[in-house]
Amino acid sequence: MFHKLIYNKNMAGKDYYSILGVNRNASEREIKQAYRKLARKYHPDVNPGDKSAEAKFKEINEAYEVISDKENRRKYDQFGDQWQYADQFAQARQQQTPFGDFSQAGGTGRFHFEEVDLSSLFGDLFGGRSRSRRVRPRRGQDIEHPVEVTLEEAYHGTKRTISLQTEEPCSGCGGTGRIQNLPCSVCRGLGVVSAMKRLEVKIPPGVKDGSRVRIAGKGGPGYAGGASGNLYLVVSVKPHRLFERRGDDLYVDVSVPLMVAVLGGEVQVPTLKGRVALKISPETQNGRSFRLAGQGMPHLGNSSYGNLMAKVKVLLPTNLSPQEKELFKQLKELRPNGKL
Numbered sequence: 001m002f003h004k005l006i007y008n009k010n011m012a013g014k015d016y017y018s019i020l021g022v023n024r025n026a027s028e029r030e031i032k033q034a035y036r037k038l039a040r041k042y043h044p045d046v047n048p049g050d051k052s053a054e055a056k057f058k059e060i061n062e063a064y065e066v067i068s069d070k071e072n073r074r075k076y077d078q079f080g081d082q083w084q085y086a087d088q089f090a091q092a093r094q095q096q097t098p099f100g101d102f103s104q105a106g107g108t109g110r111f112h113f114e115e116v117d118l119s120s121l122f123g124d125l126f127g128g129r130s131r132s133r134r135v136r137p138r139r140g141q142d143i144e145h146p147v148e149v150t151l152e153e154a155y156h157g158t159k160r161t162i163s164l165q166t167e168e169p170c171s172g173c174g175g176t177g178r179i180q181n182l183p184c185s186v187c188r189g190l191g192v193v194s195a196m197k198r199l200e201v202k203i204p205p206g207v208k209d210g211s212r213v214r215i216a217g218k219g220g221p222g223y224a225g226g227a228s229g230n231l232y233l234v235v236s237v238k239p240h241r242l243f244e245r246r247g248d249d250l251y252v253d254v255s256v257p258l259m260v261a262v263l264g265g266e267v268q269v270p271t272l273k274g275r276v277a278l279k280i281s282p283e284t285q286n287g288r289s290f291r292l293a294g295q296g297m298p299h300l301g302n303s304s305y306g307n308l309m310a311k312v313k314v315l316l317p318t319n320l321s322p323q324e325k326e327l328f329k330q331l332k333e334l335r336p337n338g339k340l
């Protein structure tokens with residue numbers, strides 16, 4: 001691998017001492033105490049999902065790793081944020097290698113040089129050390145994504161292709177955020193880069209409005225070898241023009257012609273699998289409910305079903321012919337108290 005980083009004198013330097021909130025002659029103990037206090041405050045476990053706390057936590061760790069090491073601290077005190085090149089500077093000065101401008105800027109410890117092949121320069125020096133760095137594995141973020149389905153789709157189960165704005169491990173540094181112990185220039189040391197991901201997801205039969213469908217391992221990538229987070233599909237189910245859903249039971253109105261309600265007969269009831277015949281007993285009252293077992297929604301996660309409640313809505317006749325009117329009059333005379 002061949003990595004080129006371009007450094008120049010305008011590059012903003014970090015002051016590790018002020019990051020840790022200690023002064024430059026702080027003792028090892030003071031530095032450790034300051035670090036522990038800040039690390040507790042900004043730890044990702046205490047601030048889930050807080051990006052600025054996460055960045056701060058990384059910064060604190062970076063500062064501590066340098067300042068807590070006697071040799072690194074000495075170099076840092078001398079060379080500032082270019083401390084990692086201290087040995088190279090010394091070496092290059094001895095060998096008079098064409099390293100660019102080496103003038104030390106009046107005691108600030110700032111060097112600048114351009115276009116350095118870091119892999120050949122620092123591979124041996126820093127390569128062996130990177131393994132001892134304590135980069136803690138961390139689980140990736142969980143991601144939520146809304147999905148709207150029809151009741152029919154909720155009944156049968158369905159698929160969706162969704163696009164997610166997510167992160168993926170940085171290919172420049174393999175997700176470690178570091179190349180030869182230096183912050184990776186591709187991901188700026190974060191170990192991840194943002195990416196658009198298209199994913200085909202399955203929505204199981206029986207989902208409800210508000211269901212969270214877990215797609216394991218399809219959330220954000222883990223950090224430094226940590227497991228990926230999960231993707232949660234947050235389902236909303238559109239209202240249906242015929243069926244009302246309560247839990248896994250469905251409710252539907254069934255029109256029953258007057259003559260069928262009075263004399264008995266058969267009507268067709270809509271279900272999500274098609275129409276089924278329902279026997280109507282004589283003198284069935286308006287508003288009566290018939291329970292059609294197993295014709296409701298599937299239970300999420302198993303093979304059983306809810307029920308369908310079919311509510312009778314008696315249809316009264318319109319546009320009566322003179323003859324039909326006459327027959328109703330005769331019925332009325334048979335029930336003079338009006339109860340028909």
Ligand SMILES: [Zn+2]
Pocket residue numbers: 170171172173174175176177178184185186187188189190191192
């Ligand atoms: Zn990277």
